[in-house]
Amino acid sequence: MSIQLYNTLTGRKQKFESAEPGRVKMYVCGPTTYNYIHLGNARPLVVFDTLRRYLEYRGYEVFYVQNFTDIDDKVIKRAQEEGQEPLKVANRYIEEFFRDADALNVKRASLYPRVSEHIEDIIAAVQELLRRGYAYRAGGDVYFEVEKFPDYGRLSGRNLDEMRAGARVEVNADKRNPLDFALWKAAAPDEPAWESPWGQGRPGWHIECSTMSLKYLGSGFDIHGGGADLIFPHHENEIAQAEAQTGQPFARFWLHNGFITVKEEKMSKSKGNFFLVRDILSRFNPLAVRLYLLSTHYRSPVDFDDERLIAAEKGLERLQNTRRLLQEASDRLRRGSEETAPSQEKAAALRAQIERLKNEFVAAMDDDFNTARAIAAFYELAREINTYLHGGAALEAEVIELATATYEQLGEDVLGLLGRSxxxxxxxxxxxxxxxxxxxxxxxxxxxxxxxxxxxxxxxxxxxxxxxxxxxxxxxxxxxx
RNA sequence: GGCGCGGUGGCGAAGUGGCUAACGCCGCGGUCUGCAAAACCGUUAUGCGCCGGUUCGAAUCCGGCCCGCGCCUCCA
Incomplete structure (x- = not known):
């Protein structure tokens, strides 16, 4: 009866216990805010939201932090195209992000820190890395020196020699090792810049996440999540920065969701085969999109395809129908229109099924967050309830109440699939x-x-x-x- | 080149040594119903990429092969 989660750091399932009893601290890498989010961005959003809901269901208080990368090359480029201030562009897409996230029934995080509001913290972190000898200056840039961090490559399961052999790393004369990465970048004339000990500049990509997660969650926080494409280099670099800076282990569990594919190929911005959530939601029920994303185990790939969305809509309709039927049943009972005495036998049978399926649901979720299996149990629960409601016997108020509470708890509180009642x-x-x-x-x-x-x-x-x-x-x- | 993931019914998708291979969608048949909808029941893989092997017993373990995909570079 314990939660097991697959930890990318160790490459196996491990028993999950929070560092602090009853309280989970988690950080999930959020979007770079230069466009509407696409389906690939939506998957971690929905997956980790559901994990968070499940942990809350299991009695944890969850402190959930998700960042916005509002300073970045792409934001700057977008702003130049639109002839706007980069932060204005970012703000607009942050608002749009919330519209999509809300539609997908994603609960708000506890905190949404932005890079642009943490420049001081980032500068301090870079200074500390320089002081400790893990970083070096090159002109107005500051780089992290991967050779100085012996554990580099642990998360992604490779070592420096292997990666160098890959030989696809861009050559940069300023770097001591091609894999060294920027902590601070000197700003070009037209770019947003902040004053720093190294001149006008802005943060590198990776430093924001380690800085903000350490600031709000501290070393050794419980869960760090994101898409599998962030394992290398982003999360690898976060670990290197954070642990070099603090001398403490960074995050305890690293969770990564699989990709969305289109015709078996990864959906990605660079391939141009991505679909915006905004467009998908205009054609499909948002909660069906959520169901579709949760119908596959979070670490497996999910192929995007209209037919599957349609199937998810049908399935969702069935799940929501059951809730409606339950509502009608309790209305009928409240009006006292049941004339005959309820069947104790049938009520007891349903009670037993509810117990069994709830246990199955929890067992599935405990086993590395197997939402596919949990949803199967939930479908069975719907069927058992429907059978009881349709069985012709007089209804028993208490079991209807139990069924309603359980259905609501698993279907909405945890899975977030039922939406508003x-x-x-x-x-x-x-x-x-x-x-x-x-x-x-x-x-x-x-x-x-x-x-x-x-x-x-x-x-x-x-x-x-x-x-x-x-x-x-x-x-x-x-x-x- | 290095590392890794996956191939289960028409379509998806669980299942990692042993009851009749979950669950959803689609199709077909039926029950209920004034009609329709909803709901429920039945039905669809002697077989889980292919070939060997281990075992009393494998979709599940081992070996080989074929196919698809990913990471190593910005990407969730």
Whole structure:
């Protein structure tokens, strides 16, 4: 009954225990904010969000940090193309990021630190690396010297000799070793720059993540996640920087999700075969996209294909139907329209199934976060509940309550697949409808069509809604009783 | 060249030594239903890339081969 997670650092599943009892600290590399996110960006978002939800379900308090890379070559390039300030461009895409993430039912992280707001911290980190002899200056640049860090290559499972043999590393005369990487880059004339001990410049890519994760989570935090393409060099470099800087182990568990592929090929920006989440969401139910992403184990590749999205939509519909049927059943019970005595036998049978499937769900999730197996158990749960509801016997209130609570807990709290309930949706719809009615009435009043305006107010009053006109517009409330 | 992942029914996808190979989608048949929808039941792999081997027993372990993909370079 313990959680096992595959740790890239050790190459095997390990029992997960948080460093601090009851509290998990996790960091997931976020997007570079120069465009809408694509499906490949969405996978870690959904996967680690679900991991976070599961850990919370298992009773942990989770402190979840996700960064935004808002200073970077691509942001700068984009800004130049658009003739805008880089930070403005970044801000805009951060807003768009939240729209997509919200649609995918991704819970907000505890904190979203941005590079541009942590320049001081980064400069301090680079200074410390220089002081400790792990870094060197070359003109206005500062590089990390990989030879000085004996463990370099541990995460990605290679050593310096092997990597040099790869010979695909760009030659740079300023570097002592081709694999040395920039901690600080001198700025070109038109680029955003900050004053530093090495002149005007900006941070390298890797230093931001180690600096911000150390700042908010401290050395030895529990989980560091991201896409598998970040293992090398990004995460390798983070480890080198952080451990060289602090002399302490950096993160305890390294988790990496597999790629999204298109026709079996990796979806990537450089290949140009990527699909924006924004476009996908315009054609498919966002929660179906979420279901599709969780239907495969997080470390395996997932191929993007319309047919699979359609299948996911169908599956989702079934899962959401069960929730609706449960809602109807409890409404019926509340109205007291059940005439015969409930079947204790059938209720007991459902109770046993709920127990069994919930255990299966938890066992699957405990085993390296096997959402595919967990979802299978959830489908079975839906079927068992449907069978009971459809069985013709009188319903028993307590088992309906148990079924509803369990279904909601696994399906929404953990998997995030059910979305807003019927009740929440209705409440929101009422708000929107009232807004609509009030604006129609407002138009009538502007025309001085008092008859229509008064008729609307009177008829709403009959429905138990009171309109109050004020100098700033109209507001509404429900009448008492 | 180095390192690594994967090939399971029509399509996806679990399963890593032993009940009838989960689960979803699609198709077909049925139950229910005024109709429709929803829901439920049945049905689809004597077989898990190919060839050998180990074992009482393998999709699961070992060896070889074929095929697809990834990382080694910005990428989630």
């Amino acid at each position: 019927q009740q929440q949706a209705s409440a929101e719809l009422v708000d929107s409808l009232m807004e609509l009615i009030i604006s129609v009435r407002q138009e009538a009043r502007q025309r001085k069509d008092w008859a229509t305006a008064d008729a609307i107010r009177d008829r709403l009053k009959d429905l138990g809604i009171i309109i109050e006109d004020t100098p700033h517009g109209s507001r509404w409330k429900r009448s008492q009783g």
